[in-house]
Amino acid sequence: MKKLFINTLLATGLLSSLNAAEVKIGVIMPMSGPIGGFGQSANKGIELAHELQPKLNNGDTIKVILLDNKSDKIESANSMQKLVSSDNVAAVIGALTSTNTMAITKIAGQNRTPMVAPVATNILVTKNRKYANRVCFSDAFQGQVAANFIKNELGKSKVVVITDVKQDYSIGISKVFKKSFKQLGGTVLKQVKITSGTSDFKAVVSSIKSMKPELIFFPIYSAEAALIAKQSKQLGLNVPFVGTDGMTADNVFFETGGKAVEGFYNTDLYSSDAPKTTKASQEFTKAYKTKYNEKVHPFAALSADSYNIIVNAMNQCKNPTDGVCINEKIKSTKGFEGVSGVISIEKNGDATRSAVINQIQNGKMVYKTTVNP
Amino acid sequence: MDISTFIQQLINGISLGSMYGLIAIGYTMVYGVLRLINFAHGDIMMVGAFSSFFGMSVLGLDIYSSVVFAILISVIVGVLTDKVAYKPLRHAPRISLLITAIGISFFLENLVNVLFGGTPKSFHAPAFFDQTFQIGSAIFTPLVFIVPLVTILLLLLLLTLLYRTKYGIAIRALAFDIKTVSLMGIDVNKIIMYVFIIGSSLAAVGGVFWAINYPILTPYMGVMIGLKAFAAAVLGGIGSVYGAFLGGVILGFTEVIFVAFFPEYGGYKDAIAFVFLILVLLFRPTGIMGINFEKARF
Numbered sequence: 001m002k003k004l005f006i007n008t009l010l011a012t013g014l015l016s017s018l019n020a021a022e023v024k025i026g027v028i029m030p031m032s033g034p035i036g037g038f039g040q041s042a043n044k045g046i047e048l049a050h051e052l053q054p055k056l057n058n059g060d061t062i063k064v065i066l067l068d069n070k071s072d073k074i075e076s077a078n079s080m081q082k083l084v085s086s087d088n089v090a091a092v093i094g095a096l097t098s099t100n101t102m103a104i105t106k107i108a109g110q111n112r113t114p115m116v117a118p119v120a121t122n123i124l125v126t127k128n129r130k131y132a133n134r135v136c137f138s139d140a141f142q143g144q145v146a147a148n149f150i151k152n153e154l155g156k157s158k159v160v161v162i163t164d165v166k167q168d169y170s171i172g173i174s175k176v177f178k179k180s181f182k183q184l185g186g187t188v189l190k191q192v193k194i195t196s197g198t199s200d201f202k203a204v205v206s207s208i209k210s211m212k213p214e215l216i217f218f219p220i221y222s223a224e225a226a227l228i229a230k231q232s233k234q235l236g237l238n239v240p241f242v243g244t245d246g247m248t249a250d251n252v253f254f255e256t257g258g259k260a261v262e263g264f265y266n267t268d269l270y271s272s273d274a275p276k277t278t279k280a281s282q283e284f285t286k287a288y289k290t291k292y293n294e295k296v297h298p299f300a301a302l303s304a305d306s307y308n309i310i311v312n313a314m315n316q317c318k319n320p321t322d323g324v325c326i327n328e329k330i331k332s333t334k335g336f337e338g339v340s341g342v343i344s345i346e347k348n349g350d351a352t353r354s355a356v357i358n359q360i361q362n363g364k365m366v367y368k369t370t371v372n373p
Numbered sequence: 374m375d376i377s378t379f380i381q382q383l384i385n386g387i388s389l390g391s392m393y394g395l396i397a398i399g400y401t402m403v404y405g406v407l408r409l410i411n412f413a414h415g416d417i418m419m420v421g422a423f424s425s426f427f428g429m430s431v432l433g434l435d436i437y438s439s440v441v442f443a444i445l446i447s448v449i450v451g452v453l454t455d456k457v458a459y460k461p462l463r464h465a466p467r468i469s470l471l472i473t474a475i476g477i478s479f480f481l482e483n484l485v486n487v488l489f490g491g492t493p494k495s496f497h498a499p500a501f502f503d504q505t506f507q508i509g510s511a512i513f514t515p516l517v518f519i520v521p522l523v524t525i526l527l528l529l530l531l532l533t534l535l536y537r538t539k540y541g542i543a544i545r546a547l548a549f550d551i552k553t554v555s556l557m558g559i560d561v562n563k564i565i566m567y568v569f570i571i572g573s574s575l576a577a578v579g580g581v582f583w584a585i586n587y588p589i590l591t592p593y594m595g596v597m598i599g600l601k602a603f604a605a606a607v608l609g610g611i612g613s614v615y616g617a618f619l620g621g622v623i624l625g626f627t628e629v630i631f632v633a634f635f636p637e638y639g640g641y642k643d644a645i646a647f648v649f650l651i652l653v654l655l656f657r658p659t660g661i662m663g664i665n666f667e668k669a670r671f
Contacts (some may be wrong), residue, residue: 193640198588
């Protein structure tokens with residue numbers, strides 16, 4: 001019925017003057033719950049991107065429908081179901097992180113609704129899911145970046161890897177890191193395993209100390225990373241640490257780590273201090289400053305890019321609500337100048353993009369360098 | 374592994390084990406009296422840690438008054454759970470009591486989750502606890518000495534209470550036979566309340582120690598620690614107070630030594646702790662202190 005209406009409007013040439021057509025983009029974010037902070041930061045990016053680009057090139061208005069998944073995977077699936085069945089959205093941004101995103105990729109495929117995940121880095125997110133795409137790199141790339149940085153930039157070749165055996169994220173990165181680091185001629189003295197949720201790492205740290213590594217690579221989440229940092233300092237293990245984006249994701253890392261995490265490096269998706277290479281990033285940073293009066297949060301930048309890439313794909317489709325076409329166009333994105341840098345999306349839905357490396361100085365992340373794929 | 378690393382690991386084990394012991398005492402006492410494995414006990418410890426966090430960050434207390442505050446809140450919560458959830462079930466089958474304890478455990482976790490939010494909280498202990506001393510090549514924090522010392526002191530205090538006071542006699546008598554004791558004119562519910570007060574205060578102290586040592590708090594932190602402390606209590610011989618302490622220290626050592634020798638399997642240290650428990654129980658079903666359940670307790 002709606003299509004008919006649009007067609008009628010087109011036929012009468014009224015569309016450009018009336019702007020009656022509307023394209024819906026669904027957004028699923030953790031706006032409350034344990035990672036509610038992540039979702040709120042991300043949504044700021046989407047709101048601003050929508051303000052900057054509220055219409056398609058053909059004049060259709062874009063409507064953004066935001067649903068809260070309460071940081072939960074079942075709620076994510078429910079939200080997705082609602083978006084595709086009752087709201088009839090053309091595309092979906094969400095559900096931010098890996099676990100929640102993996103709960104909605106199947107529904108996206110069944111309903112041929114393309115989706116773009118802002119920061120779901122798990123290797124499995126896009127695997128065998130034709131309608132799942134992401135603007136971040138996968139964990140495999142992060143492992144390579146870290147291996148390169150440690151061997152070539154820091155010049156360390158004897159490292160210990162700490163893996164959290166409870167998190168797919170940590171296992172995935174560690175695996176790729178070990179392989180890449182060996183190829184570069186480095187030695188992994190030992191892969192030490194921990195489980196998230198425990199807090200006593202003194203025994204682990206003492207053993208690592210006796211192995212005398214030059215550096216420790218630990219792709220684990222904020223809470224355990226902070227505890228390990230603190231206990232390492234207490235036990236006199238004073239070697240450089242390199243972590244990944246999960247390390248700094250939660251502020252508890254800086255609050256608890258305090259002085260113990262000074263000088264730590266991490267690989268990340270985006271840094272607001274990195275040189276602004278694209279026009280979009282300059283404009284966005286300026287607008288973000290005016291609207292929120294703060295630095296661009298990495299999640300906001302990547303969420304804004306998810307929005308921009310969907311809009312870009314819609315612009316290339318004859319019918320901007322055609323899921324199959326939008327999905328195709330998303331997957332053929334090449335050299336897109338986004339807010340967070342230059343992004344290309346592969347046929348499998350994974351993004352090829354640069355990574356940044358930060359160092360912690362005075363309790364803040366300081367941009368070091370950008371690594372291109 | 375060289376000798377200095379080994380000594381360092383022993384020290385790591387003592388402080389970890391003492392904390393398990395402190396919490397295990399609460400399990401053992403409640404079990405002795407009510408024959409109830411109080412699964413909410415680990416969560417009482419968590420409540421203690423969060424109360425201390427709340428006292429310091431919101432009420433602006435210093436660390437010492439925050440310990441008192443933590444004990445106060447934990448005792449209130451502990452006694453309330455007894456009055457509200459366990460007391461009406463005194464004559465019900467033990468399994469109902471056990472299920473209630475699990476329910477209370479979930480309730481407390483979710484309550485704290487709602488009150489404080491689910492994100493991990495950072496506990497700011499005074500700088501005093503961050504100092505390190507070096508003796509030989511082994512490195513200590515003050516807590517390495519404070520935790521075992523305080524634990525042993527509290528243990529001695531508790532033993533004096535149990536063996537030298539009338540209340541202690543009442544508690545021990547209760548462990549033998551609740552019915553007979555009540556026939557002799559002792560207010561059973563009041564004595565059980567004292568048991569909960571003692572257990573909860575020890576758990577609160579354990580919680581604050583835990584928070585200082587490992588300064589990240591989550592509402593679910595009590596689950597694993599509680600299970601370990603329970604294992605320690607069983608290992609030492611459930612029902613025995615010094616057995617609980619001993620079990621805690623042994624469990625702490627087992628974990629630390631396992632990780633020390635096999636760091637690449639460190640992720641499975643929890644499993645090893647429980648495998649060790651099973652092995653001990655195969656040879657000594659009543660635990661290390663070997664107390665016969667039907668005859669003597671404490």
